[in-house]
Amino acid sequence: xxxxxxxxxxxxxxxxxxxxxxxxxxxxxxxxxxxxxxxxxxxxxxxxxxxxxxxxxxxxxxxxxxxxxxxxxxxxxxxxxxxxxxxxxxxxxxxxxxxxxxxxxxxxxxxxxxxxxxxxxxxxxxxxxxxxxxxxxxxxxxxxxxxxxxxxxxxxxxxxxxxxxxxxxxxxxxxxxxxxxxxxxxxxxxxxxxxxxxxxxxxxxxxxxxxxxxxxxxxxxxxxxxxxxxxxxxxxxxxxxxxxxxxxxxxxxxxxxxxxxxxxxxxxxxxxxxxxxxxxxxxxxxxxxxxxxxxxxxxxxxxxxxxxxxxxxxxxxxxxxxxxxxxxxxxxxxxxxxxxxxxxxxxxxxxxxxxxxxxxxxxxxxxxxxxxxxxxxxxxxxxxxxxxxxxxxxxxxxxxxxxxxxxxxxxxxxxxxxxxxxxxxxxxxxxxxxxxxxxxxxxxxxxxxxxxxxxxxxxxxxxxxxxxxxxxxxxxxxxxxxxxxxxxxxxxxxxxxxxxxxxxxxxxxxxxxxxxxxxxxxxxxxxxxxxxxxxxxxxxxxxxxxxxxxxxxxxxxxxxxxxxxxxxxxxxxxxxxxxxxxxxx
Numbered sequence: 118x119x120x121x122x123x124x125x126x127x128x129x130x131x132x133x134x135x136x137x138x139x140x141x142x143x144x145x146x147x148x149x150x151x152x153x154x155x156x157x158x159x160x161x162x163x164x165x166x167x168x169x170x171x172x173x174x175x176x177x178x179x180x181x182x183x184x185x186x187x188x189x190x191x192x193x194x195x196x197x198x199x200x201x202x203x204x205x206x207x208x209x210x211x212x213x214x215x216x217x218x219x220x221x222x223x224x225x226x227x228x229x230x231x232x233x234x235x236x237x238x239x240x241x242x243x244x245x246x247x248x249x250x251x252x253x254x255x256x257x258x259x260x261x262x263x264x265x266x267x268x269x270x271x272x273x274x275x276x277x278x279x280x281x282x283x284x285x286x287x288x289x290x291x292x293x294x295x296x297x298x299x300x301x302x303x304x305x306x307x308x309x310x311x312x313x314x315x316x317x318x319x320x321x322x323x324x325x326x327x328x329x330x331x332x333x334x335x336x337x338x339x340x341x342x343x344x345x346x347x348x349x350x351x352x353x354x355x356x357x358x359x360x361x362x363x364x365x366x367x368x369x370x371x372x373x374x375x376x377x378x379x380x381x382x383x384x385x386x387x388x389x390x391x392x393x394x395x396x397x398x399x400x401x402x403x404x405x406x407x408x409x410x411x412x413x414x415x416x417x418x419x420x421x422x423x424x425x426x427x428x429x430x431x432x433x434x435x436x437x438x439x440x441x442x443x444x445x446x447x448x449x450x451x452x453x454x455x456x457x458x459x460x461x462x463x464x465x466x467x468x469x470x471x472x473x474x475x476x477x478x479x480x481x482x483x484x485x486x487x488x489x490x491x492x493x494x495x496x497x498x499x500x501x502x503x504x505x506x507x508x509x510x511x512x513x514x515x516x517x518x519x520x521x522x523x524x525x526x527x528x529x530x531x532x533x534x535x536x537x538x539x540x541x542x543x544x545x546x547x548x549x550x551x552x553x554x555x556x557x558x559x560x561x562x563x564x565x566x567x568x569x570x571x572x573x574x575x576x577x578x579x580x581x582x583x584x585x586x587x588x589x590x591x592x593x594x595x596x597x598x599x600x601x602x603x604x605x606x607x608x609x610x611x612x613x614x615x616x617x618x619x620x621x622x623x624x625x626x627x628x629x630x631x632x633x634x635x636x637x638x639x640x641x642x643x644x645x646x647x648x649x650x651x652x653x654x655x656x657x658x659x660x661x662x663x664x665x666x667x668x669x670x671x672x673x674x675x676x677x678x679x680x681x682x683x684x685x686x687x688x689x690x691x692x693x694x695x696x697x698x699x700x701x702x
Contacts, residue, residue, distance in 0.1 A: 335386025385414025407433025
């Protein structure tokens with residue numbers, strides 16, 4: 118329902134802002150310019166959007182305002198379908214424009230958006246959209262119809278299924294966007310959007326809820342506004358040429374990629390959701406969340422080295438125990454990671470290769486592009502960095518950081534290191550539910566290093582390292598065997614380690630007899646369980662062996678368990694009386 122209703126919003130705003138842009142070039146025939154824009158919008162949707170007309174379409178005598186009443190659009194799943202997937206009616210829209218600035222190069226448009234809109238889907242479902250005090254203003258530069266600024270203000274709104282299946286309501290909405298010209302010829306483009314007091318109800322789920330506030334703030338910048346404008350104009354030309362042809366669209370965007378990396382220096386944004394609550398319609402609260410955020414961006418695109426960074430996180434999450442046990446709920450979590458030292462020259466080469474390998478490319482061009490992809494891929498040497506990855510549960514806190522980068526052997530070598538700190542390690546079984554993972558926890562604690570946090574909280578620390586051709590180590594213990602499901606041995610004895618279901622047999626009994634009696638829990642006779650693996654690890658630590666809780670040849674030898682004697686070779690056959698041995702070839 119929401120996806121369908123949002124189409125109505127897109128149509129209303131596109132007609133308002135986009136129609137204003139299209140009308141900038143001609144005061145004398147505002148109606149024709151608006152219709153031309155609507156036609157371009159239809160083709161931009163590959164024929165899936167159809168303009169069906171309006172009951173009233175009037176332009177003021179001075180040509181400075183237009184009024185449209187009962188605007189009608191239809192959507193088709195495919196452009197050639199005769200039957201629409203949905204139809205939209207917008208009750209009334211007004212567009213006014215006037216000169217802004219003394220040089221005559223800027224025009225300001227004020228658009229009053231429809232107060233009510235209705236979408237009717239193919240199955241007869243009606244979805245209504247109501248807006249209160251909904252206005253859009255746009256500042257357009259002539260010639261070229263380039264939008265330089267835009268604002269959106271809504272007093273509130275409501276999207277509602279008229280069949281009673283649900284609704285989405287929202288309070289005030291504000292939005293601002295502009296391009297700011299710098300004295301050095303560069304540009305910045307800040308944007309901010311704020312939505313307050315959102316509430317929703319889905320009778321089918323059934324689920325209801327509220328959100329206090331949603332905020333999106335972003336900015337982009339570049340070194341040369343004139344070059345950016347030329348790129349935008351070229352992009353519009355290519356889109357016009359590619360209308361209705363998906364292959365041409367791919368080719369068009371691929372051809373724009375190399376220049377895209379030169380007109381932007383940075384681009385970043387963040388979406389924040391505050392105070393969300395979801396409940397059953399009868400009132401039982403299921404989920405509350407104080408704050409969630411998603412942010413990221415690129416930097417250094419106009420230099421030799423670029424970077425990318427993304428942050429995802431939440432705080433104050435509470436989930437009803439009927440959905441998830443309280444101890445397993447990550448009350449706070451964050452993942453902050455990025456790529457550093459990305460060679461921008463290599464990125465541009467990749468973009469150029471992509472432009473060569475479009476749908477209409479020749480075999481020679483495709484081969485050249487592939488060679489370029491491989492060469493550039495080998496030359497790239499970025500660093501993947503995890504700045505912070507953390508989760509706080511009721512009794513457990515986990516925090517990690519690390520990096521991965523290229524290392525010998527070239528060109529596919531890598532090296533990765535990281536540090537993980539766990540507060541409340543003994544409470545991890547509340548979170549870890551699998552038998553095998555739980556059985557491995559005591560081994561990890563034995564391998565871990567005990568520390569004390571700044572607030573005096575006990576912490577278990579792990580330093581993790583891995584590299585091409587080298588095993589996974591945790592605090593210098595090789596744990597590669599944990600990842601190996603093989604149990605075979607060249608000496609005819611199994612490699613014993615934790616598995617699910619656990620291994621059992623006389624060879625395990627032989628190991629258990631050599632180990633000191635466990636301090637924590639008794640061995641399960643003949644079963645390679647958690648207490649057995651922990652006892653093996655303690656023995657390995659005392660004996661100066663690799664500590665992993667796995668009984669391999671070295672551990673078995675230290676335990677004094679000898680492999681069984683090899684069986685004697687079969688006796689050679691002796692010819693019987695009156696018979697001779699078979700002749701040799």
